[in-house]
Amino acid sequence: QQPVQSPQAVILREGEDAVINCSSSKALYSVHWYRQKHGEAPVFLMILLKGGEQKGHDKISASFNEKKQQSSLYLTASQLSYSGTYFCGTEAGAQKLVFGQGTRLTINP
Amino acid sequence: KAGVTQTPRYLIKTRGQQVTLSCSPISGHRSVSWYQQTPGQGLQFLFEYFSETQRNKGNFPGRFSGRQFSNSRSEMNVSTLELGDSALYLCASSRDRGAGNTIYFGEGSWLTVV
Numbered sequence: 632q633q634p635v636q637s638p639q640a641v642i643l644r645e646g647e648d649a650v651i652n653c654s655s656s657k658a659l660y661s662v663h664w665y666r667q668k669h670g671e672a673p674v675f676l677m678i679l680l681k682g683g684e685q686k687g688h689d690k691i692s693a694s695f696n697e698k699k700q701q702s703s704l705y706l707t708a709s710q711l712s713y714s715g716t717y718f719c720g721t722e723a724g725a726q727k728l729v730f731g732q733g734t735r736l737t738i739n740p
Numbered sequence: 741k742a743g744v745t746q747t748p749r750y751l752i753k754t755r756g757q758q759v760t761l762s763c764s765p766i767s768g769h770r771s772v773s774w775y776q777q778t779p780g781q782g783l784q785f786l787f788e789y790f791s792e793t794q795r796n797k798g799n800f801p802g803r804f805s806g807r808q809f810s811n812s813r814s815e816m817n818v819s820t821l822e823l824g825d826s827a828l829y830l831c832a833s834s835r836d837r838g839a840g841n842t843i844y845f846g847e848g849s850w851l852t853v854v
Contacts, residue, residue, distance in 0.1 A: 633782075660839040672744075672830065672845040673783075680840055718783060722839040727796040728773070730783035 632656055634721045636731035643709050643738050651704040651734045653719035662695050662702040663720040663728060666713075673718060676704075706736070714738045742767065744846030746831050752852045758819040761849045765812050765833030771795075772814040773843060774806060777828040786829075789814055790837040821853045 634655040641649055653662060661680045665673035677688070679695035679702060690707045702721075706713055716735045720728040745764040753759050765772050773796075774786040785798040789808035806816040812833075818825055828850050832843040 663842070665845075672847045675842055675844060678840070678842050720783075724839070727785055727788055727798075728843060729785060730775075732782045 632723075633729055634719055634731040636717075636719055636734050638734060639732070640735040641737070643736070645711055645738055645740050646708055649706045649709060649713075649736060651706075651717050651719075651736070653702045653704070653721070653731055655700045655721050655723065657700065657721070657723035659695075659697065659700050659702075659721050659723055661722045662693070663722075664693055664702075664704050665718045665720065665730075666715045667718065667733075668715040676717075709736075709738050711738050711740065744831055744833050744844055746829075746846040746849050748849060749847065750850045750852075752854060753821050755821055755823060755853055757821050758817060759821060759851060760815055760817045761829055761831075761851075763814045763816075763831030763833075763846060765814070765831075766844060769833035769835050769844075770812050771834045771837040771841065771843075772808055772812065773832045773834075774814070774816050775830045775832065775845075776800075777830055777848070778826075783830070786816065788837065795837060818851075823853050826851060826853045 664676040667673040681697045693704045695702045716733040720730045771790045773788040776784045788796040808814045828848045830848045832845045834841040834843045
């Protein structure tokens with residue numbers, strides 16, 4: 632079953648923060664985050680395994696609430712290069728990665 | 741280290757024809773998955789191969805098939821093409837199968853059916 636992402640789209644000015652949420656109706660083993668720029672392949676950002684851990688690199692981080700079956704991606708002090716569509720992918724025991732519909736992020740100067 | 745390589749990058753086919761897409765995974769990766777990406781449906785899982793065996797299959801008709809070779813390279817085939825098959829087909833590889841493995845995507849094959 633496909634996870635639900637929110638919001639579907641967001642427009643920011645450079646330097647502002649954004650949060651993208653990913654929810655599933657199933658108990659999750661892991662959550663994967665990817666960013667895709669137009670005409671390019673999705674690029675792996677990070678993976679979070681069950682246990683409620685938080686990960687991050689540079690100004691992009693994510694949390695995973697196993698009990699709520701939710702994950703959130705945090706982008707702080709956004710840069711123009713952060714523009715793109717963000718996908719969360721979830722694994723729920725079936726050993727296949729199912730992706731949400733994506734969140735389109737636009738960063739304006 | 742080379743990434744996931746897909747060929748061809750772009751192709752146009754006529755309704756009713758068939759098409760074969762190829763994927764070379766990252767060296768050392770043994771699991772290959774295929775996804776279909778369309779504007780309306782997002783990233784839809786097609787199938788996963790590991791050790792030349794299909795391990796998982798998504799909700800696609802039997803016209804969609806695939807295989808994996810002993811060197812982990814994979815092909816997918818779509819027969820009797822329909823207009824709705826126009827999409828970006830993405831191949832992804834991971835070192836192993838099973839939950840928690842990171843998958844890395846190729847740049848995809850853009851298929852247009854006319």
